[in-house]
Amino acid sequence: MSIYQQYFALSCEPFSIVPDPGFLYPSSQHRQAVAHLKYGLDREGGFVLLTGEVGTGKTTLTRTLIKRLPAHVRVAYVLNSTFDAADVLASICQELGIKLPKSSKTSLTKNCVDALNADLIESHAEGKKTLVVIEEAQNLSPDVLEILRLLSNLETATHKLLHILLVGQPELLETLAQKDQRQLNQRVVARFHLLPLEKTDVANYVNHRLHHAGANRAIFESSAMTTLFKLTQGVPRLINLICHHAMLAAYATGTKTVSAKLVKAAAVEIFDIEKPKQKSSGRVGWSLVFCAVVALLVGIAFYTDQLPSKTLLNPQSVEVPVKVESKDETASLPLIEVVESLPLIVEVESQPLILPIEPEEIILDSKLEPVVFETSKPPVFNNPFTALFALWSVEIEPLFSEEEVYSVAAENELGAEKLINILLSELIELDRVGIVWVRDDDNRLKSYVLTAIDSGLVNLQGVKGDRKETLEWLAENWNGAFLHLWHRPIDILSLRLGDKNAVALDWLQSRLLQIDDIYQPIITGGYFNEAVRLQVLNFQQQQGIRADGVVGQQTIMKINELTMSSLPRLSKGIIERAKI
Numbered sequence: 358m359s360i361y362q363q364y365f366a367l368s369c370e371p372f373s374i375v376p377d378p379g380f381l382y383p384s385s386q387h388r389q390a391v392a393h394l395k396y397g398l399d400r401e402g403g404f405v406l407l408t409g410e411v412g413t414g415k416t417t418l419t420r421t422l423i424k425r426l427p428a429h430v431r432v433a434y435v436l437n438s439t440f441d442a443a444d445v446l447a448s449i450c451q452e453l454g455i456k457l458p459k460s461s462k463t464s465l466t467k468n469c470v471d472a473l474n475a476d477l478i479e480s481h482a483e484g485k486k487t488l489v490v491i492e493e494a495q496n497l498s499p500d501v502l503e504i505l506r507l508l509s510n511l512e513t514a515t516h517k518l519l520h521i522l523l524v525g526q527p528e529l530l531e532t533l534a535q536k537d538q539r540q541l542n543q544r545v546v547a548r549f550h551l552l553p554l555e556k557t558d559v560a561n562y563v564n565h566r567l568h569h570a571g572a573n574r575a576i577f578e579s580s581a582m583t584t585l586f587k588l589t590q591g592v593p594r595l596i597n598l599i600c601h602h603a604m605l606a607a608y609a610t611g612t613k614t615v616s617a618k619l620v621k622a623a624a625v626e627i628f629d630i631e632k633p634k635q636k637s638s639g640r641v642g643w644s645l646v647f648c649a650v651v652a653l654l655v656g657i658a659f660y661t662d663q664l665p666s667k668t669l670l671n672p673q674s675v676e677v678p679v680k681v682e683s684k685d686e687t688a689s690l691p692l693i694e695v696v697e698s699l700p701l702i703v704e705v706e707s708q709p710l711i712l713p714i715e716p717e718e719i720i721l722d723s724k725l726e727p728v729v730f731e732t733s734k735p736p737v738f739n740n741p742f743t744a745l746f747a748l749w750s751v752e753i754e755p756l757f758s759e760e761e762v763y764s765v766a767a768e769n770e771l772g773a774e775k776l777i778n779i780l781l782s783e784l785i786e787l788d789r790v791g792i793v794w795v796r797d798d799d800n801r802l803k804s805y806v807l808t809a810i811d812s813g814l815v816n817l818q819g820v821k822g823d824r825k826e827t828l829e830w831l832a833e834n835w836n837g838a839f840l841h842l843w844h845r846p847i848d849i850l851s852l853r854l855g856d857k858n859a860v861a862l863d864w865l866q867s868r869l870l871q872i873d874d875i876y877q878p879i880i881t882g883g884y885f886n887e888a889v890r891l892q893v894l895n896f897q898q899q900q901g902i903r904a905d906g907v908v909g910q911q912t913i914m915k916i917n918e919l920t921m922s923s924l925p926r927l928s929k930g931i932i933e934r935a936k937i
Contacts, residue, residue: 361608368571372597372604376417378424380569382554382562382593387418390549393767394422394522397547398430398488399851402517403509404544406533407524409551412594415524418551419490430486438496438525442466442504449473449489466504474511477518484855487519494525495532502532506541543777547767550760553591562593563600576604580617588624599623741792741804744818748790748808748925749842759840772845772910778837781828785810788918790925791841793817795834802836810927843910844917844924852885852908859883865908869896871920 362370371380381387390407397405409415423432433452435445446469450457455476457468477487489508491497497505511518523529527550533542554562560582567576577585577600589595602623603615612619742756751769756762759775766773790809794802795817805817805824815831817824846864862881869876869892876896879888890906897904900915917924 361604364608365572365576365604365613367567370601371566371570371572372601374594374597376414376420378417378421380566381414381417381421382558382565384554384558384562386552386554387414389764389768390418390551391422391425393547393549393764395425396767396772397763398426398520398522400546402512402520403546404505404541405520405522406529406545406548407522407551408527408529408548410553410592411526412592413551413553414593415551416492417593419492419522419524423488423490426488429484430488431480433487433489435489435491436493438491438493438501440501441498442500443469445491445501446470446473446504453487470508473508474518477511478513481513481516481518488522489519490522490524492524494523495528496525497523497532499537502538502541506544509541509544547763548760549764550758553589554593554596555591556586559586559589559591559596562596566597566600575614576607577615577620578617581615581620584617584620588620598627602626741806741819744806745790745792745840745842748806762840766842770845772843773840774843774910775838775840779839781832781835784839785927787839787841788926788928789841789843789914790927791839793831794836794838795831796836797834807839807927808925843914844921846913851910854885854887854890854906856885857883858885861908862889865889865893865916868916868920872896872916 362368373380394405394407397403407415407419423434426432431453433449435448435452437444437448440448443465446466447457450469450473453473453476455472457465457472480487489505491505505521508519509517509521530550532538533545560577560579563577563582563585564575581603585596585599588599599620600615600623603619606619606623607613607615610619740755742759742762743753745762746753746756746765746769749769749771751765751771753765756765763773784807791807792804793807794804797803803819805819807815808818809816810828813828814825815828817826846861852858852861852865859881862883862885866876866878866889870878876892879886879892881889885908893908893912894904894906896916897906897912902911902915
């Protein structure tokens with residue numbers, strides 16, 4: 358128990374860094390993340406990615422997601438990502454309660470895979486799903502990633518047996534983008550990148566945690582919230598650390614509210630703990646030290662600029678890395694560190710001078726405005742991803758990555774799917790607008806919205822506007838990838854024999870009746886029974902799509918195509934559907 362809990366009349370510690378799902382703040386981004394990940398887990402197996410910088414709340418979000426999973430979903434939670442392939446498999450088996458043979462002539466890896474496959478088949482027959490969660494996935498070795506890819510191959514004749522959720526830092530995306538990981542990367546069915554909190558969310562985040570801990574009043578002043586965002590840039594873990602120390606300071610000083618001054622003091626204390634101090638004869642006026650250092654650096658820069666280039670190789674020279682991370686006018690000033698000193702210029706007790714500059718105090722006391730660099734972005738109307746959603750009558754802010762497409766689609770009750778290495782004839786048959794990647798005049802792949810195909814011509818919408826090209830040109834320059842959207846009815850991701858979903862069944866039967874009156878409604882009691890399955894099977898056979906009696910993505914898209922005249926399509930008339 359924190360010593361300030363009783364002082365503020367709290368039932369528990371509000372700013373613990375322990376990832377407690379009960380404290381999850383439901384920001385717009387976190388709601389998107391949960392919806393997006395659940396959508397990925399509802400698909401027929403594959404990989405789901407959750408990435409984000411250190412301290413952004415990935416683990417808390419993951420545990421919240423697991424807590425909300427239905428009872429028929431089994432979870433294997435692997436925390437140690439530094440294991441080798443055999444140990445990872447053994448951990449998964451242990452988490453799922455799978456017993457391995459005590460002695461065998463075969464390897465541990467084979468024993469684990471065989472036992473896991475048998476268990477998954479048995480669980481599937483019982484109507485259960487299995488999810489493997491791996492934390493700190495950016496540390497996974499190539500061998501482990503390959504084993505996980507092979508595990509994703511475990512399947513029956515009609516179903517994948519395993520979902521795998523990889524949680525890690527942005528380095529994970531870089532790893533999967535490598536050429537030797539393209540097979541795994543193509544099996545990712547959903548991904549979400551978690552960002553820090555926005556400025557407007559910080560106050561709500563703090564008050565949400567306080568309320569959950571039993572607070573019945575505001576404890577942090579509004580000015581303290583503004584300062585808190587400036588110091589943390591919205592990173593939840595840093596917010597928790599600073600708030601915890603600020604409340605300790607309020608308790609120590611006998612104040613009932615936390616001011617901006619206490620938040621600043623808490624930040625300085627935290628950074629003092631993290632950064633070891635150098636020995637000094639006394640506390641120096643840091644503003645004077647800062648000015649002296651700047652003057653010294655300017656002098657050194659001028660001096661070295663007058664020397665021949667070989668002087669830079671002098672072992673006595675000063676190396677001054679300047680780190681500027683400015684997002685807006687409230688961002689921190691550049692952090693300046695003297696890595697090596699000039700012992701010929703200044704010495705203290707025969708040791709190189711190292712100035713222990715505390716950047717926190719510079720940030721708090723300086724009135725200088727940081728330099729803000731403007732980054733040019735394409736106009737909204739020319740942004741391919743944004744334009745794709747506009748064709749579906751969804752107005753959104755500009756998007757600049759595929760990851761954002763999946764989350765925005767899920768938020769707007771749409772599905773997003775990226776097809777790899779499809780034929781142009783298959784794209785024409787699909788008859789949906791979507792994103793294509795083509796090799797432009799500068800021999801670089803660029804994204805366009807493919808909006809129409811008509812009379813042997815294609816219409817592309819890109820950053821620089823619309824362009825028309827021939828089908829032959831598209832076939833020659835297209836890389837075979839296609840990202841499209843599809844209308845996903847509420848509560849319908851897939852339906853199969855035995856599922857209970859009255860809303861989904863009402864939608865299904867009403868749409869089938871629109872298509873043909875032979876599909877008369879059936880009394881189901883809310884269950885997907887054999888009679889409904891036979892109707893679906895007949896519909897699939899009539900439409901020439903995979904006939905398995907399961908209402909999956911392909912079936913839903915075909916139903917939508919036949920019942921929704923407003924769907925954005927490529928065709929503008931009769932198109933010759935020849936193999937190209």
